[in-house]
Amino acid sequence: MTTASVTTRTRETSHSTTGHQREVANRLRKVGGQLNGVHSMYENGRYCLDVLDQLSAVTAATDAVALLILEDHIRGCLRVAIDRDDRDDRDEKVEEVVAVVSRYVRGRGGRR
Numbered sequence: 001m002t003t004a005s006v007t008t009r010t011r012e013t014s015h016s017t018t019g020h021q022r023e024v025a026n027r028l029r030k031v032g033g034q035l036n037g038v039h040s041m042y043e044n045g046r047y048c049l050d051v052l053d054q055l056s057a058v059t060a061a062t063d064a065v066a067l068l069i070l071e072d073h074i075r076g077c078l079r080v081a082i083d084r085d086d087r088d089d090r091d092e093k094v095e096e097v098v099a100v101v102s103r104y105v106r107g108r109g110g111r112r
Contacts, residue, residue, distance in 0.1 A: 020068045027068070031061045066104060073097065 038054045074097065081093040 020072050024065055024068050027061065027065045031058060031065065034058045034061060070097075070101070
């Protein structure tokens with residue numbers, strides 16, 4: 001699957017309706033604020049280890065958001081595909097989840 005097809009699908013698909021939309025949006029705003037704070041710390045010459053500690057907090061916050069989004073996808077899109085009992089759609093959705101989790105883990109320094 002190409003990046004273009006993922007981007008197109010994302011634009012065509014609405015967010016899941018499993019209840020985390022507001023929480024995800026709020027957390028993303030907070031992460032943005034945290035990241036701006038880290039940027040300011042760095043530009044103001046704060047102690048490197050303090051900057052790294054704050055970056056670690058930003059990373060943990062984004063990981064928490066990623067888990068909420070993944071949960072919504074599994075409980076929403078994936079469940080719909082399973083409930084429809086469309087084997088091709090179900091298999092495709094499972095493969096998408098496996099692929100995105102693999103990319104995320106590799107991006108975090110993990111292996112597969």
